[in-house]
Amino acid sequence: MSNAVAENTEIGVVPSFTVTLFVRRFSKEDGLEARWEDFDVTVHGTDRVLDALHKIKWEQDGSLSFRRSCAHGVCGSDAMRINGRNRLACKTLIKDLDITEPIYVEPIKGLEVEKDLIVNMDPFYQAYRDVKPFLIASDKPKAERIQSPEDRERFDMTTKCILCAACTSSCPVFWTDGQYFGPAAIVNAHRFIFDSRDEAADVRLEILNDKEGVWRCRTTFNCTEACPRGIEVTRAIAEVKQAILRGKP
Amino acid sequence: MSKTKVHNHQHDVVIVGAGGAGMRAAIEAGPHAKTVVISKLFPTRSHTGAAQGGMAAALANVEEDSWEWHTFDTVKGGDYLVDQDAAEILAKESVQAVIDLENMGLPFNRTPDGKIDQRRFGGHTRDHGKAPVRRSCYAADRTGHMILQTLYQNCVRLGIEFYNEFYVLDLVMNTVDGEERPSAVVAYELATGEIHIFQGKSIIFATGGFGKIFKTTSNAHTLTGDGVGIIWRKGLPLEDMEFYQFHPTGLAGLGILLSEAARGEGAILRNASGERFMERYAPTIKDLAPRDMVARAMANEVREGRGAGPHKDYVLLDLTHLPPEVIDAKLPDITEFARTYLGVEPYTEPVPVFPTAHYAMGGIPTNIKAEVLRNNKKVVPGLYAAGECACVSVHGANRLGTNSLLDINVFGKRAGIYAVEYAKTAKHVPVPKDAAKDVLELIEMMQNSTGTEKVAVLRRELQDTMDKNAQVYRTEESLDEALEVIADLRKRYQNIQVQDRGARFNTDLLEAIELGFLFDLAEVLVVTSKERRESRGGHFREDYPERNDEKFMVHSMAYKTSKNIKVDWKPVVITNYPPMERKY
Numbered sequence: 001m002s003n004a005v006a007e008n009t010e011i012g013v014v015p016s017f018t019v020t021l022f023v024r025r026f027s028k029e030d031g032l033e034a035r036w037e038d039f040d041v042t043v044h045g046t047d048r049v050l051d052a053l054h055k056i057k058w059e060q061d062g063s064l065s066f067r068r069s070c071a072h073g074v075c076g077s078d079a080m081r082i083n084g085r086n087r088l089a090c091k092t093l094i095k096d097l098d099i100t101e102p103i104y105v106e107p108i109k110g111l112e113v114e115k116d117l118i119v120n121m122d123p124f125y126q127a128y129r130d131v132k133p134f135l136i137a138s139d140k141p142k143a144e145r146i147q148s149p150e151d152r153e154r155f156d157m158t159t160k161c162i163l164c165a166a167c168t169s170s171c172p173v174f175w176t177d178g179q180y181f182g183p184a185a186i187v188n189a190h191r192f193i194f195d196s197r198d199e200a201a202d203v204r205l206e207i208l209n210d211k212e213g214v215w216r217c218r219t220t221f222n223c224t225e226a227c228p229r230g231i232e233v234t235r236a237i238a239e240v241k242q243a244i245l246r247g248k249p
Numbered sequence: 250m251s252k253t254k255v256h257n258h259q260h261d262v263v264i265v266g267a268g269g270a271g272m273r274a275a276i277e278a279g280p281h282a283k284t285v286v287i288s289k290l291f292p293t294r295s296h297t298g299a300a301q302g303g304m305a306a307a308l309a310n311v312e313e314d315s316w317e318w319h320t321f322d323t324v325k326g327g328d329y330l331v332d333q334d335a336a337e338i339l340a341k342e343s344v345q346a347v348i349d350l351e352n353m354g355l356p357f358n359r360t361p362d363g364k365i366d367q368r369r370f371g372g373h374t375r376d377h378g379k380a381p382v383r384r385s386c387y388a389a390d391r392t393g394h395m396i397l398q399t400l401y402q403n404c405v406r407l408g409i410e411f412y413n414e415f416y417v418l419d420l421v422m423n424t425v426d427g428e429e430r431p432s433a434v435v436a437y438e439l440a441t442g443e444i445h446i447f448q449g450k451s452i453i454f455a456t457g458g459f460g461k462i463f464k465t466t467s468n469a470h471t472l473t474g475d476g477v478g479i480i481w482r483k484g485l486p487l488e489d490m491e492f493y494q495f496h497p498t499g500l501a502g503l504g505i506l507l508s509e510a511a512r513g514e515g516a517i518l519r520n521a522s523g524e525r526f527m528e529r530y531a532p533t534i535k536d537l538a539p540r541d542m543v544a545r546a547m548a549n550e551v552r553e554g555r556g557a558g559p560h561k562d563y564v565l566l567d568l569t570h571l572p573p574e575v576i577d578a579k580l581p582d583i584t585e586f587a588r589t590y591l592g593v594e595p596y597t598e599p600v601p602v603f604p605t606a607h608y609a610m611g612g613i614p615t616n617i618k619a620e621v622l623r624n625n626k627k628v629v630p631g632l633y634a635a636g637e638c639a640c641v642s643v644h645g646a647n648r649l650g651t652n653s654l655l656d657i658n659v660f661g662k663r664a665g666i667y668a669v670e671y672a673k674t675a676k677h678v679p680v681p682k683d684a685a686k687d688v689l690e691l692i693e694m695m696q697n698s699t700g701t702e703k704v705a706v707l708r709r710e711l712q713d714t715m716d717k718n719a720q721v722y723r724t725e726e727s728l729d730e731a732l733e734v735i736a737d738l739r740k741r742y743q744n745i746q747v748q749d750r751g752a753r754f755n756t757d758l759l760e761a762i763e764l765g766f767l768f769d770l771a772e773v774l775v776v777t778s779k780e781r782r783e784s785r786g787g788h789f790r791e792d793y794p795e796r797n798d799e800k801f802m803v804h805s806m807a808y809k810t811s812k813n814i815k816v817d818w819k820p821v822v823i824t825n826y827p828p829m830e831r832k833y
């Protein structure tokens with residue numbers, strides 16, 4: 001395969017180059033096994049993996065299927081495995097990968113593949129819903145509730161989650177045990193357990209004390225490494241574990 | 250007969266779109282009526298989540314403020330094309346809208362004494378323009394993300410029924426008592442390729458914008474204006490389509506949004522020589538002038554040769570004088586965008602920026618109850634619209650930053666309330682036997698096409714002509730050129746190619762259909778831009794550079810006729826603020 005051929009050297013322009021992508025293909029309709037297909041793509045210096053996938057879809061093979069929307073890392077649609085690591089395709093610049101080698105793109109693991117890079121996210125969303133991801137408070141305030149900046153800061157990190165599933169689908173425990181709540185659900189429980197306005201921490205801690213809960217975490221840090229939002233997922237899980245042991249947030 | 254399976258559903262309230270406006274409506278409607286939300290995306294993927302800077306409300310938590318000042322700023326910011334009764338509602342109900350969100354759990358940033366913190370934003374001023382005011386309630390620079398998450402969380406709490414990755418393609422109308430009324434929507438299930446008919450007594454459109462008619466845009470790939478396009482194809486009018494907002498600070502060359510919050514926190518725009526050029530264009534509030542003025546000033550700096558960079562084709566957003574801890578606490582996401590996508594370190598280097606297509610001020614005309622208008626006077630009973638797809642009109646010729654997150658909450662809520670009220674007494678309008686016929690034909694035609702024209706090529710040519718001819722600066726000539734290109738592209742669209750023949754997750758087919766809506770909306774935008782022979786807010790005609798209140802102090806109302814596009818006009822509602830010259 002030809003790789004990394006500089007084509008444009010105008011001053012001030014990041015040169016274009018050609019890369020090879022190996023993309024994992026699968027369809028429930030054609031009766032074929034999942035397989036790798038390779039595509040050569042010429043990309044601009046600042047293009048992301050999502051741009052390369054679009055070029056394949058738009059110029060070479062319209063049937064290539066993947067989810068995407070915002071294209072700048074805030075909607076969480078395009079988590080995929082790129083060179084063996086879970087990342088958002090729209091946040092991964094091609095030039096930052098090793099472009100002397102082909103780039104491997106495949107669906108995230110642990111969830112059933114529907115078509116190409118699209119997986120069935122239902123079990124992931126169900127685990128999220130199971131931790132009661134909403135504020136539970138008995139007060140009926142007429143105005144805004146008061147919360148100190150320190151109390152607000154306590155759960156700031158876990159408010160950043162975009163439900164992309166990069167963490168959960170990078171977790172070896174989740175790969176082997178689809179019943180495990182998984183990192184993302186725990187992150188979203190954390191977001192409310194440590195919110196001073198919430199009154200149902202005990203309920204969520206009870207839910208996560210389950211045999212499919214936080215104790216299944218083996219602290220491999222895959223999730224923290226995978227999170228495109230910089231959430232220290234493993235730390236959040238540890239904080240939930242400690243809260244269960246303490247019996248309160 | 251088509252082999253495609255057709256499913257039927259019946260609800261009281263059918264909501265199309267699961268962004269901020271759709272889910273805010275669902276939270277209002279869900280507890281009182283059988284409600285369903287149909288969305289092209291999983292709800293938290295909606296583009297509300299990309300909004301950054303904040304939501305305006307005169308809480309007066311950090312300094313004196315009043316809803317009346319907010320109303321005035323909204324009217325003036327919109328270059329007096331705002332309907333002032335609607336702006337008053339927006340500003341008055343903003344305080345409750347923020348409290349609703351806080352009570353639902355939204356983690357706003359807080360002041361030292363624990364109240365919701367507020368910051369400055371473009372065009373929001375104290376006492377009718379005297380100085381910038383801190384009115385924007387925010388959660389770091391991910392306020393939209395937090396609103397979208399909070400609304401979805403509360404939909405989960407309420408057990409709202411969702412159909413996600415269902416793409417609504419048609420609105421079915423039927424005649425009752427001699428009047429055309431909405432009966433159902435027809436949706437294409439992406440996972441299976443099957444068709445679903447959702448009958449509702451009330452139907453709410455909350456389908457967002459259509460930034461993808463432009464090349465350089467902050468909008469998501471999915472923002473193709475399908476909802477607005479569906480209404481258009483029904484022969485219902487679209488209002489003020491010529492008013493499209495170009496946000497000043499898109500990452501140069503990419504269009505990714507850098508929030509106005511950066512300037513709210515003190516960032517400064519500079520040209521190649523380092524000059525703070527906004528001092529020349531808006532001496533009082535400088536970098537915090539409304540977006541249309543800043544975007545034009547930037548484009549003008551570049552046109553007159555003062556742009557930065559190797560091609561002198563952008564200006565610079567300077568944050569280097571802000572303490573890194575302020576940047577980290579208040580602007581973490583946008584500074585990361587600069588690092589990730591441009592390799593620029595905002596602590597020490599200015600960020601290359603240029604205007605990016607951002608927001609449609611126009612759209613489906615509604616009254617203040619979010620009811621869709623059939624013409625200047627009459628509504629379509631049972632049909633509602635809210636959010637960016639709608640035109641109330643609270644944004645007039647130019648929307649102020651932080652007023653859109655407010656709009657979706659205030660008018661999303663209103664749509665939910667009035668849709669329930671209507672559904673309580675109304676009967677279902679019967680669904681005609683052949684309700685899905687048009688959609689089935691469209692899909693089959695696309696899927697069996699033997700065409701050779703590629704969707705991506707036609708779309709890029711459309712976007713190129715729109716960026717070149719209908720962007721910040723427009724002339725009769727440039728608009729004519731755009732119309733010619735669009736007409737030619739439409740012909741080529743007849744010969745469109747869809748390579749994916751499958752039924753499951755056929756995004757190839759989807760993009761081909763979306764392109765049709767993009768053509769429709771681009772054409773309406775260009776035609777209304779031609780008719781408005783003046784300059785106002787986001788619409789700037791170089792051949793008519795002045796605002797002309799005598800002739801054009803009116804909303805445009807465009808109608809699709811069998812032959813062409815007819816443009817009519819609708820009076821602006823003026824209550825307290827007679828039009829004045831707009832200076833900052």
